[in-house]
Amino acid sequence: MDLRFTAADDAFREEVRAFVREHLPADIRAKVESQRRLGKDDFVRWHRILHARGWGAPSWPKEYGGTGWSALQRVIFEIETIGAGAPRLIPFGVSMIAPVLMKFASKEMQARFLPRIPTMDDFWCQGYSEPGAGSDLASLRTKAVRKGDCYIVNGQKTWTTYAQYADWIFCLVRTGSDGKQQDGISMLLIDMKSPGVTVRPIKTLDGGHDVNETWFEDVEVPVENLVGEEGRAWTYAKVLLGHERTGIAGIGQCYRELRRLKRYAREAADGHGGRMFDDVRMRDKIARIEMELMSLEMLLLRVAAQSKGQPGPEASVVKIRGSEIQQDIAMLQMEVAGPHAWPFEPEWIEPDAASPVEGPSWAAPACASYFDMRKLSIYGGTNEVQRGIIARMMMQA
Template sequence: MDLHFTGAEQAFREEVRAFAQAKLPADIRAKVLGHQRLEKEDYIRWHRILHAQGWGAPTWPKEFGGTGWNALERLIFEIETFHAGAPRLLPFGLTMIGPVLMKYGSPEHQQRFLPRIPTIEDFWCQGYSEPGSGSDLASLKTRAVRRGDSYIVNGQKTWTTMAHFADWIFCLVRTDSEAKPQEGISMLLIDMKTPGVTVRPIHTLDGGHDVNEVWFEDVEVPVGNLLGEENRGWTYAKYLLGHERTGIAGIGHCHRELRQLKHYAAQTTDGAGRPLLEDVRMRDKIARVEMDLMALEMLLLRVAAQAAGRGPGPEASMIKIRGSELQQDIAMLQMEVAGPNAWPYSPQWLEPGATQPVSGPDWAAPAVSTYFDMRKTTIYGGTTEVQKNIIGKMVLGS
């Protein structure tokens, strides 16, 4: 693999960099770089700015309104926008249900839902995990019973990210309780405004509540909102998870946090008054994560090139493991650099415009939040243990 940019690739990189510097709203940039909370409107604004540029769906083919970019162009776009302080593009529509609709959705579903995803006219969330059915997703118990032209849905989903913002949820439900677990599951597209849908927040370690419980009590869903065929939802779920796991690698996020880590280490001194960045042990730790990031980039590009046209395979599990662990490693080092300044922490300090009312740098308290938040990366999208089982079965044959 050629590790050097061509002239065209370098020009594209400069174009993305200039666009992000010029068009990313300053208030959103400040929130992101300060690790402060983003609101729904922040995400929507940035998505619509990108859409106006023709970049609203970086991973989609042109026939569905995407950019048609190759793997390297997508990586350049992610790194440069994250460097500028842009929020992540919401994955639930773009890289999760979007690809499933393109591959398995009816023409009517594609025409109805796909054009509304890049502009976030429909804000999506994912209804997979349930209490007791996380890693063992096939044991899910949310039921959908056919009655005439509708399904009546009852059950509960949990850890539903941004459900409190969502307009729609793509939801795995059990439609045949007599079949084998994986063979009795269907995927329904459910309007979150439907009577009987209730969202309740789950407060996490960092004080946020991006994740939620979603309850369904006699929720009536039109049969026309069944994606694909009844009882084939497990096939669609596996396809979606491959795309989700590849996205969890968080290459752009890692680049930005690594750059901030170096800045923090240069601004923080040890007991002798020397910058931590000059400490041999700290420099060694930073160099190691930087090399790991370079290796992950190469793996991602190789997998993307090999998987073109067939979708993600078991390689997505390898990327998910390394990417999620690397995000945790960088967050851990930021905590180490913050040292005692990281101890006093209040979630209120992460609200826009808030400042840390104690001695120490303003970034120290958000470093704690980032550390707490990154604990989940080796769990969501399938735990590391589950990913290793997938690799063992599909790659090693064990």
């Protein structure tokens, strides 16, 4: 397969680069480049800038208001925007629930929810994992009981990223107990302002508040908010997870963080009068990561070129390698920062904070990034689960 870019691909790449240079707000870029925390306004503002250009839904077909881009163009767009310092598009609406609605929802549900996603009029979050039902998602226990024209939902979800910002949550619930565990699972769209919904923060190792636990106590959900058919959501969940795993690869983030790592190594002293980058062992480590990243990009481009809209088991390969590379980069950033990264306090990476630590200004954020990257091999299905999928669906084929 010829993976060289065509003239049209190169022109598209330059178009994206030029747009980001001109339209990405300087304050948002500065936060991203210095590894400071982003808030809801930052994500929404950038998404709406893209939407005004017609790029608010990069993966959608034109019939639903999307760009109609090829899979290859979507990969180029991700690499160029995120690599240039833009925030990622929050995936829960545009990249996760939207493809499910397009494939399985009624026309009425599509007309109700899809137009509000690329405009960010609705901010979405995901209700999948539960205490005791993470990798073994089919054992979920959040229950929805039909009562007239409503479902009454009771249970708990955990690791609900950005639930504190969300207007809606797409939620896997148990509506039946007959047959296999997977047969009794349904998907509901739940208004986060509904009485009985409670969001409680979970502080992560870096001191951040991205994830939450979400409680449902006698929450009334209209039957019209059921996606597809009752008891068939295991199929819908697998479609959604395929899109999530491909996104976790974070190829744009990898290139951005690799450039940051090289800059750190050129700035950091080695303790012997030279720079960390002058140490051949450090350059070898950086070169190894860069080669692995180039290999991952080639894999992603190949998968994109062959894609028919729905990620297959290849998404598991991409997820594993992408998460591992991001963790390796974060670990090497910590090695370059050395002892300056260890005296870390979460408030030092707030938007307007200045680290009081002696040493380079990027040291504390490097520590926070290292902590935060630990989660990548867990969410979206642990890397161990992904290896099982690869063994069953690819190696035995």
